Amino acid sequence: MEGKRGHIVLFPFMAQGHIIPFLALASKIAEKGYQITFINTPLNIKKLKSSSHPQNPSIHFLEIPFDSTEHGLPSDAEVTDSLPYSLALKLLEVSPSLEPNFRKILSDLVDVKIGFFKKPPICVVADFFFGWSAEVTHEFGIFHTIFCGAGGFGLACYYSMWLNLPHRHTDKPEFILPDFQEAGKFHVTQLSPSLAIADGNDLYSVFQQKNLPTWGNSDGVLFNTIEEFEKNGLMYFRRKLGIPIWAIGPILFQENDRGSTPRKEPGIHLDKCKEWLDKKEKRSVLYICFGSQNTISASQMMQLAKALNGVEVNFIWVIRPPLGFDVNADFKPEEWLPEGFIQRTQENEKRGLIVLNWAPQVEILAHESTGAFLSNCGWNSVLESLINGVPLIGWPMAADQFFNAKFLEEEIGVCVEMARGTTFDVSYWDIIQKIELVMGTESEKGKRLRGKCCEVKEMIEDAARDEDDYKGSSVKAMDEFFNFVMQGRIEIG
Secondary structure (H helix, E strand, C coil), X not given: CCCCCCEEEEECCCCHHHHHHHHHHHHHHHHCCCEEEEEECHHHHHHHHCCCXXXXXXXXXXXXXXXXXXXXXCCCCCCHHHCCHHHHHHHHHHHHHHHHHHHHHHHHHHCCCCCCCCCCCCEEEEECCCCCHHHHHHHCCCEEEEEECCCHXXXXXXXXXXXXXXXXXXXXCEECCCCCHHHCCEEHHHCCHXXXXXXXXXXXXXXXXXXXXXXXXXXXXXXXXXXXXXHHHHHHHHHHHCCCEEECCCCCCCHHHHHXXXXXXXXXXXXXXXXXXXXXXXXXXXXXXXXXXXXXXHHHHHHHHHHHHHCCCEEXXXXXXXXXXXXXCCCCHHHCCCCCHHHHHHHCCCCEEEEECCCCHHHHHHCCCEEEEEECCCHHHHHHHHCCCCCEEECCCCCCHHHHHHHHHHHHCCEEECCCCCCCCCCHHHHHHHHHHHHCCCCHHHHHHHXXXXXXXXXXXXXXXXXXXXXXXXXXXXXXXXXHHHHHHXXXX
């Protein structure tokens, strides 16, 4: 089986939201008979190798040398999730320093000097933050593709915003994107903190304006999304880049893959979580989680807790330290919650579960008792919710999340946006109203959301169908991608 169909290199950026979909893609590609070399920095690779789950023999993890201290970063600063924003941005800014070592690795792989596989790679699939990798890859005559774990619409807005900075060219709070007008109007409150202050000369702007145009040097782009509901976003990139665009989603982890990600120990074990959910009525549980890298402010946390006290819904709340506090420190959530909140929740487990740091999200969203997901609208979470027909309550905080929330609410109709960002005051009463709007059994809005979610779930399932007499759009796109890889290889040869 080794090398039967070819050897492919995967190279994600150093963040959970990037590594996780790349790992899921690695499993997907390996299923098709390809061998994978998965490249990342030493600490991340060590964590991946130390997983308690059996490693897929078709996936080989390979360290790319990187010393964070050479760039003024702490010695363990190799994944953004454990870093404050300023250091996470610094890690992104210095990531092009990986280029010489990436070139050396490719050279050795081509000459079959390193790695488990006896054949040189036929394709490199790199992160969208690593646009520079296309030119390096082509030096060796290898096909290069960017993989975007984000959605088409959200990333199109992100791409256009950073290249054009349209909010800098108007005094009004609303504006449109000059090269993506079909996206509609945007408000300044839909800008991430880094984008809101960008003026073209700040470090993030300089990085993005250098990185984003290099996407056009690639031989194509893979998107973790569905063609059927992403036509506008995917069309933006097709006309902007002029290269093939393939929607191959959903690329999601299976339950037995979850342990292979470099995460901390779960705040609750799956069995206990499932036992709690099994006792709840269908669609009666609100799941609350803001992803692996985002958190809300202390005052917002307090208001959310008051709202949960005042609304009659069951809930699972995944809590991390509030904004401005060390995410790696010992965390005592009672310091940031109303007096007695934790005790009341523990005494009345029939209504709520408080989970520290992270929970088995895939399994929670797949459970029939889960009725809605209060989320930051990161794309991994969005797909995990939609594949299970669970409507979202949006609280975007960073990057493309604001644009995802806009897309899900205005274009698809599966989300109600509750709040934007972490720098404003939010009222517990407003939170209660949005929860009741989405989860209330008598709410017409809630009924429409649930109905639309069922439609989207069926759409996603159809896109992923792979049968003898029928192939869904995502399956066809993946097949077309591999055909392009082999064709490109022949032309190079």
